[in-house]
Amino acid sequence: MPELRKDPIIGRWVIIATERAKRPDQFAASAQGPKEGPCPFCEGQESHTPAEIYAIRPNRTPANTAGWELRVIPSIAPFLRIEGDLDRHGRGIYDLMNGIGAHEVVIETNQHIANIADLSDEQITKVVACYIDRIKDLEKDTRFKYVLVFKNYGWVAGGGRVGHSRSQLIATPVNPKRVKEELVGARYYFEHHERCIFCDLIKQELDTKDRLILDIDGFIAVAPFASRFPFEVWILPKKHCADFTKMEVCLRRDFAKILKQTLLKLKVGLNDPPYNYILHTAPFRRNKVGYWKSIDYDYHWHIEIMPRLTRVAGFEWGTGFYICPLPPENAAKFLREVKI
Amino acid sequence: MIGRWVIVDTDHPSAPSDFEIEELTWAGGVCPFCLGNESLTPPEITAIRDPATLPNTPGWQVRVVPNKFPALQIEGDLNRKGLGIYDMSNGVGAHEVIIETPYHHKDIPDLLNEEIENIIATVCSRALDLVKDKRFKYIMIFKNYGPSAGASLEHPHTQIIALPMVPKNVLEEIHGAHAYFEYRERCIFCDMIRQETQEKERVILENKHFVSFCPFVSRFPFEIMIAPKKHSSYFCHIPKEEIPSLASILKDTITKIKKIFPKLAYNYIIHTTPIDGEETEGYHWHIEFMPKLMRVAGFEWGTGFYIVPTPPELAARYLKEIKD
Numbered sequence: 001m002p003e004l005r006k007d008p009i010i011g012r013w014v015i016i017a018t019e020r021a022k023r024p025d026q027f028a029a030s031a032q033g034p035k036e037g038p039c040p041f042c043e044g045q046e047s048h049t050p051a052e053i054y055a056i057r058p059n060r061t062p063a064n065t066a067g068w069e070l071r072v073i074p075s076i077a078p079f080l081r082i083e084g085d086l087d088r089h090g091r092g093i094y095d096l097m098n099g100i101g102a103h104e105v106v107i108e109t110n111q112h113i114a115n116i117a118d119l120s121d122e123q124i125t126k127v128v129a130c131y132i133d134r135i136k137d138l139e140k141d142t143r144f145k146y147v148l149v150f151k152n153y154g155w156v157a158g159g160g161r162v163g164h165s166r167s168q169l170i171a172t173p174v175n176p177k178r179v180k181e182e183l184v185g186a187r188y189y190f191e192h193h194e195r196c197i198f199c200d201l202i203k204q205e206l207d208t209k210d211r212l213i214l215d216i217d218g219f220i221a222v223a224p225f226a227s228r229f230p231f232e233v234w235i236l237p238k239k240h241c242a243d244f245t246k247m248e249v250c251l252r253r254d255f256a257k258i259l260k261q262t263l264l265k266l267k268v269g270l271n272d273p274p275y276n277y278i279l280h281t282a283p284f285r286r287n288k289v290g291y292w293k294s295i296d297y298d299y300h301w302h303i304e305i306m307p308r309l310t311r312v313a314g315f316e317w318g319t320g321f322y323i324c325p326l327p328p329e330n331a332a333k334f335l336r337e338v339k340i
Numbered sequence: 341m342i343g344r345w346v347i348v349d350t351d352h353p354s355a356p357s358d359f360e361i362e363e364l365t366w367a368g369g370v371c372p373f374c375l376g377n378e379s380l381t382p383p384e385i386t387a388i389r390d391p392a393t394l395p396n397t398p399g400w401q402v403r404v405v406p407n408k409f410p411a412l413q414i415e416g417d418l419n420r421k422g423l424g425i426y427d428m429s430n431g432v433g434a435h436e437v438i439i440e441t442p443y444h445h446k447d448i449p450d451l452l453n454e455e456i457e458n459i460i461a462t463v464c465s466r467a468l469d470l471v472k473d474k475r476f477k478y479i480m481i482f483k484n485y486g487p488s489a490g491a492s493l494e495h496p497h498t499q500i501i502a503l504p505m506v507p508k509n510v511l512e513e514i515h516g517a518h519a520y521f522e523y524r525e526r527c528i529f530c531d532m533i534r535q536e537t538q539e540k541e542r543v544i545l546e547n548k549h550f551v552s553f554c555p556f557v558s559r560f561p562f563e564i565m566i567a568p569k570k571h572s573s574y575f576c577h578i579p580k581e582e583i584p585s586l587a588s589i590l591k592d593t594i595t596k597i598k599k600i601f602p603k604l605a606y607n608y609i610i611h612t613t614p615i616d617g618e619e620t621e622g623y624h625w626h627i628e629f630m631p632k633l634m635r636v637a638g639f640e641w642g643t644g645f646y647i648v649p650t651p652p653e654l655a656a657r658y659l660k661e662i663k664d
Contacts, residue, residue, distance in 0.1 A: 204424045311490040
């Protein structure tokens with residue numbers, strides 16, 4: 001069972017792999033990605049993955065056979081395990097708990113396509129619907145507090161050996177630190193202004209337009225004012241909404257469209273860079289008294305896209321203070337002008 | 341939102357073509373930090389050199405120069421302003437480079453203990469000098485070694501950045517340590533060091549004044565912490581007689597890990613108390629050593645929640661078993 005440990009000083013949790021512990025010779029020395037192997041995620045290879053949890057099968061074909069448009073499977077190398085009860089305990093000054101959680105992989109297409117930007121709007125809409133369905137399903141498990149949805153594209157960004165478009169969901173038994181920080185920040189602003197900070201941000205970005213990249217129907221894509229990385233992009237719904245799973249059904253396609261166009265601009269403009277994206281949404285709120293009472297008003301879901309063009313060095317690690325070599329205004333201008 | 345500051349380079353904004361997607365080898369070419377190439381760097385701030393040699397000529401052992409492409413600039417007054425919902429500050433600060441050796445291929449394990457002592461003494465004296473500038477609130481000392489650790493030059497060097505604000509990660513650590521101190525009236529680091537030196541499970545090396553161990557809550561495989569055993573807030577106040585102990589544990593620890601991973605890229609950062617900071621009782625300076633063995637992916641970025649594939653107990657055992 002993996003172990004979760006809490007930093008006694010700043011309160012950060014880490015996951016320690018105890019079973020599949022790596023020996024020193026198992027770390028690849030070079031930064032170069034390994035050669036691509038056979039793809040277990042393509043249609044017809046269903047027997048090479050764990051049994052599916054969820055799939056879109058328009059012709060009602062049996063599970064774990066061909067004839068699907070999108071599949072969700074448990075991770076082959078999960079960071080956290082689904083079985084067991086939560087157990088928190090102490091050891092001297094240290095806090096730990098067992099590594100309960102869920103780790104799922106969304107196979108976004110049955111075709112061997114690497115970048116989600118190359119999928120159709122319809123297919124990306126299915127991916128969005130799948131995220132919502134899976135988060136709602138995991139919410140039923142009361143051991144979980146948060147579901148993180150993210151994508152690692154390209155080797156440098158932590159992607160796998162196989163160039164087949166997929167993303168991951170991890171349900172965690174604690175609210176991750178960065179998620180909490182953002183929630184606390186948003187709540188603080190709300191307490192002082194009685195307005196959502198993200199709504200104010202969207203208004204300001206639509207007014208100044210300096211950092212605006214795309215403005216499509218219900219969504220905008222902007223280079224954030226305090227970008228940590230060159231060409232960092234956030235996509236936000238214009239209408240206030242704290243919870244990604246509460247997105248109106250009619251908006252799903254607009255979201256898919258802006259996500260595709262943004263990622264396509266990065267691909268065309270920057271020569272197909274590796275990237276990560278992370279969905280930021282409200283954690284599960286299970287009628288706890290006094291718990292995040294204003295969250296539906298003060299928080300606003302969004303997605304953060306981080307192309308991996310620079311390396312994070314000692315300074316950034318030590319300070320949490322990022323040096324961004326390109327002003328977001330220049331990045332936005334460049335991306336606005338990229339023809340797709 | 342979460343109070344994190346970022347630095348935006350508006351003077352030399354990079355064009356999209358300036359970013360290399362994958363950089364596997366060193367650039368090569370002439371090294372400005374090598375012996376004989378002193379004219380290729382900005383004029384030196386200080387140096388440890390042979391008597392009767394002139395500044396910016398050969399004959400030095402350790403040399404400090406301003407960073408040619410500083411993240412922050414030394415001139416000007418601090419000026420914070422607002423822009424709608426956003427906060428800005430101009431980039432006032434100092435950014436210096438300590439060239440650790442005249443020889444291009446010598447990293448810490450290849451140097452003599454006395455040479456490392458010179459580096460530590462030089463870093464301390466620069467920090468003590470920068471502390472005098474009232475505009476600065478924090479002195480950050482760190483090293484990037486190897487291209488995947490973010491080093492742009494191969495020649496071993498340490499960097500000092502003086503900042504006009506206390507960075508977020510440091511503040512968090514200080515708040516955490518202070519909360520523990522308020523509650524128990526003891527330093528959390530002292531308690532941690534006591535627990536580690538008693539349990540010994542994660543300890544790599546220990547000498548009279550210092551201990552090196554793999555932290556219980558490592559974020560990275562083979563992460564190492566080096567800390568003074570006696571409570572001490574400021575790195576730059578390290579007593580002269582303790583410098584040889586620090587040099588020796590630093591050298592022996594890095595030698596061990598480089599024996600396991602010969603081509604290792606790494607970062608280390610000195611965590612020290614902010615200048616005239618509030619609520620800093622219960623903070624204890626230390627060095628965080630982070631080997632670059634993994635690719636940080638979306639999950640870590642999104643959550644600040646790290647996945648460590650080698651438990652620190654196991655990493656410590658591998659490191660302990662390496663013979664010098």
